[in-house]
Amino acid sequence: MRIDEYTAHDATALAGLIRDGQVSAAEVHEAAAAAIDAVSGELNAVVGERFAEPLAHDPAGPFGGVPFAIKDLIIHAEGVRQRAGTRLLGEGVPMPGDTYLMARFRAAGLATMAVTATPELGFNASTEPVSTGAVHNPWDTTRSPGGSSGGSAALVAARALPVAHANDGGGSIRIPAAACGLVGLKPTRGRTTVGPDYADPLLGLGIEFALTRTVRDCAGLLDAVHGSEPGDRYLLPAPVTPFAAAARDGSRPLRIAVRTTPLSGTGSVDPECVAAVRRVADALAGLGHTVVEAAPALDAGAFDEANLVAWCSFLADGVDGLAAALGVTPGPDTLEATTLACVEHGRTLSASDIYAADRVFNATTRAVAAFHQEHDVLLTPTTCAPNTALGHLDADDPGLDARGWYHRIFAFAGFTALSNVTGMPAISLPLAVSERGWPIGVQLAAGTAQEATLLALAGDLERALPWADRTPAVVAATPAGSAVS
Template sequence: MDIGEYLEHDATALAGLVRSGEVTAAELLEVARERATAVNPTLNAIVISMDGEADRRVAGELRGPLAGVPFLIKDLAQDFRGYPTTRGSRSYRRLIAPSHAAVVERFLDAGLVVFGKTATPEFGAKAITESELWGPTRNPWNTDVTPGGSSGGSAAAVAAGIVPAAGANDGGGSIRIPAACTGLVGLKASRGLMPFGPHVGEPLFGMGVEGVVTRTVRDAAALYDAIIGPTPAATYPTPPHTETFTARIATPPQRLRIGFTTRSAINPAPHPEAVAAVQRAANVLTELGHHVEEVDPPHDDAELARDFLEIWFAKAAAQVDEARRRTGASDADFEADTLAVAEIGRASGVIPLFRALDDVNDHVLALERFHRTYDLLMTPTLATPPPRIGAMTTPPLLQHAARLAAKARIGSVMSRLGLVEQLIAENLGWVPYTQLANLTGRPAVSVPLHWTADGLPLGVQFVGRLGADGELLALAASLEQAAPWFHRYSDIAL
C-alpha cells in the first residue's frame, strides 16, 4: 500500500483490509512511519517514538475491531507501561509509567498499533500546543498557526495523514478545539462513560474525559464503542450502553429542535468566520429537515469561565505539588505561566474552589431549562480562526516576573491585580464556547463544516443532554453525508 491508498481509507476501512488479508498490520505501520518521517519534522506532532512496541505488536497476532490500524496516544493521562508520560512538562520527562492507563488498555484490546505519543502543552493547560519541553506543534493546514490544544499533537498527526485517528482527552475543550482547528471530528463524551485509572481517578472533578480525534464519524463511533464502559475501580457505575454508537449512526436522527448562538460575554465580537460557520451549519440542518433558530445563550458564560478557571487554578497548584513530590522537580522544571497559575490557586485557598464547584449546579440547571425546549445547542467551536504560533506566548519580561511572584508566594496580590480577568480574556477569549460541556458533564461534538477564506478549518459545536452521545454522533454522521469532508486534505498531507 502506498500513501495515496492509505489516505483514501479511514481506520474502519483499514481494519477491514487487514481482516480480509489485503494488507498486513506491518505494511500499514510502515506506511504510517513513512508518513511521519515526511511530515513530523515540520509539524512536531509526535514527540515520543514507540517503534519497538509497535514492531512487537505487528509481529504477533492482533485481535479486536480495529486490529492492525496504526495509532498514536496523547502524552497526557494516557500512560503506556515502560515509557514516560511527560504531560508536556520537564518535571515528568524521566518518570516511567509502571502500567498502562485503562483507556490505553482498551485501545490495545481493540487491536490498535500504538507507535508514538503526541505533543501537549504543559499539563494540558492551554488551548494551544506549544510546550517549552517539546516546542510548538504546527497546523497542517497552515504551519504558521496552532492546531489547538491540548490534544494538538494528535489532531495535527491525524489531519496530516500520519494516522486516521489518535488518542485525545478533554478537560475544557481539548478534543473539540484541536478538531475544529484541523478539520476533524471531536466528541467530548458524557461524564461517566470513559474509563480512568488505575492510578488516577476521575480528573478535574468530572470535567475531564478520555477520547479520540478522527477524520470520520464512523471511526469516532467505533473507537468510543471500543473504550467506553466501567472499570473495577470506578467511583460509580457507567450508564448501560444498550446500543452501539456504530449502530446508532446508521439511522439519521428524527427532526431535532436546535437552538444556536454565537454570542459570548467573554468575546462580544466573535470573528465573522465563526458566525459564518454557524450560519452554514444552520442552512445544512434546515435542508435536512431540522428546526433551527437563534437563541439567547442559555447560561452566563462569564461566570462559568470564572468558575472553570478557579477549578483549573486549584488543579494547577495540586499538579505542581504532585510533580515536586514524585520527581523532585524545582521551579526551573516548570513553565513560568504554570508557576503563576499554580500560585494563584494555592493562595486562593479552598473557598473559591468549593464556591465554583457549587456553582456547577447552576450551570447544569441552565442547560436543563434550555433542553426543555431544544434538543441541542449549536455554537461555533472557536470564536476566531486558529491563532498564529507564538501569539499567546507570555513575553520574557512577564515570564521572569511570574517566576518571581510565584517564588515570593504573592498569588493573592496577582489576583487583586486582575490577572484572573486577563487570563480569561487571553486564554478563553478565542475558545469561550467549549467549557460549558465540561463543567456540566454534558456531551458535545465538533464537526468540520466550514473553511475560512484563508483555507483554515473552523468547526461547529453541538451540546446535548446528558447521555445524548449517540444522538450527537448520529447528527454528525448525517452532516458528514450532506457536506462531506473526508477527502479534504491540507497541502502538507498530499
C-alpha cells in the same frame, strides 16, 4: 503498501483490509511509520522517538492493527515515558502500568506507534511547549493546531494516522479538531474511564477519548472503548443501539438551538465562524429539524471564576505532587510563566473556594439540563476564530497572571468549556472553510448520555456537507519513484 494507499483509508477501512487479508498489519504499520516520519520534520507533533514497533495490542479487536498514538498527558502505557509537556519531568518518567483506557485501546486492536505533543500540563488552547517546541498546523504551518491535543490533531489531519488519543478539560479535543479539520467528540462524563489514577480529573471537567477524520471512526471507536471499570464514579446507561449504527442511520427530527456569541461572555467571534454556523443551521432546517435562536442563561462571571479555580487548584496539586516526588523545586527553569502563575494562584485557594466553584458548576449544570429539556441540541461555533497564529497563546509570557492567561485562552475558546462543566457531550465537525483555506469547526452539544443523538446528526451532516476531499498543505505521501513494501 504505499503511504498514499495507507492515507486513503480511515481506521474503519484499514481494519477491514487487515481483517479480510487484503493487506497485513505489518505492511500497514510500515506505511504508518513512514507516514509519521514524512511529516515529523514539518509538524513537530511526536514527543521522543517514534516506537520501532507498535505497542502490544489485540489483533482480533474491532480495530485490529490500526495505527494509533497516545497524547502525552493523563493516559499512559506501561514502560512508556510521560513528559506531560513540561520541563519539570525532564526526559520523562517511565510509567509503571497502563491506565484503564489504555488497556481498552489495546483491546480494541489499536497499534500505538508514538506519543504526541501537548502544551505544558494541558492548560493551553495551543500546543507550543517550551520543553519540545511548537507543533505546526498542517493546513498552514504558521498557525497553531490548537490544544491541548494539538500533536494528535496534527498527525491525524496530515493523514499520518487515521485516529489518535486526545483528552478534553476545557475543549482540548474539540479545539484542535476545529483548527485541523477533524471530528472531535467529547463524550459524557463517565462514558470513558479515567481510572485508576483519577475519579474526576479537574473537578470533573476532564474526559478522555480521541480525534478522527470520519464520523464512523468516532462512533465505532466509542463503541469499542466506552464503559466503566470497578471503582469508577459513574455508571452510564448502555446505548440502546451501537453508536456506529446511530451515525450510519441518521437522526430523527430534532429541536436545535443556535448561539453565535460566546457562552462564557469572553471574546468576539470571527464573522466566518458565524457564517459557518448559519450555513449549518440552514442545512439542518433543510433536513427537517426545527432550528431556533436560543441558549441557556449563564452567569458568565461566576462561570469563569469557578473554571479558573478548577484549573489553578488542579495545576497546583499536580505540580506540587510531582515536585515532591521528584525532589525538585518548581520555578522558571522548570515551568512556563503562566503555569507558574496558575500554580501560585492555586496555592492561595481554600477548600471554601473549591466548594464555591462546585456550587457554580452545579447551578450551571442544572440550567443547561433544563435547557436541553426543551432543545435537543445546541449549535455554536467551536472556537471564536478558525485558528490562532503560533505565539498568540504564549504560555511563557511573564506579563500574564492566572486570570490574564485564562481570559487569553477563552477569548479564543469561548464555546467549549460549558460542556466540560456540565459533563454533557459535545462534538466539533469540520463543516466549513475560511477564505484562506483553513478549516472551520462547528460544535453540536447535547444533554447527558446523548452521544447517539450527536453522532446521528454528525453522520447526516457529513453526508450533506462532506469534507473528505479536503486535504491540508502538509500531508503524508509516498515520494515519487519509491514505495513502501
